Amino acid sequence: MRTLKKPKNGLFIGISIGGNKEFEHFCHNLRTCSTKLDKMNWVKEDLMHLSIKHIGNQDNSKMESIVQIMQDVACEINSFELIFNKLGVFGSTYAPRILWVGIEEEPNLKLLFTNLQKSLKKMQIAPNIYSFIPHVSIARIHKIEDKRLFFKKIEEYNKTNFAFHFKVKEIALIDANLEKIEPVYTAIATVKLKNSF
16 A cells, blocks of 8 residues: 555545556547547546546545555455446537446446445445446547537447456555646555455
8 A cells, every 4th residue: 555645636436547558549549539620638548547436525534544444345355357348428419528438347346336335434425426337538528519420430439349458456545636737646545456466
């Protein structure tokens, strides 16, 4: 586990995805879905992550307890593999907001989310409001000039039956600084899963 640092903004527990070159190359090529007239903020490949549990702003006095819960949960769940195999969009066809890459259903990830949420609730950390939809955000969408063409390209990508495998060996407590032009994500602590050698 890394040394704890005082958080600056909103906290969440997640999985860092950066470092998989094949996946990063795929995400970079996704930029062809947009045109020069579109306005989209693309996430840097090395900052990509999968959020598991939103925690929000917390007092520094709670940090040790949060990490202890992470350790207690992680030591009971074996390391597992994620398979990224679909593109999706949050929002509507008229007003798309987020372009993301989703995964094949993974029981251990679901168990990780359920156990973290249950344990953190005892610390008065509220459960997530929204349903758990595991994904990696690729871009924040501000404007799409030709929405029909945009969604057509996404459909074409999904028809290729792409699949990228990623071995999950640890989870991280991450501080999200969204006040800057580009978001900054800093791992405050990392915890190994069971059998993650």
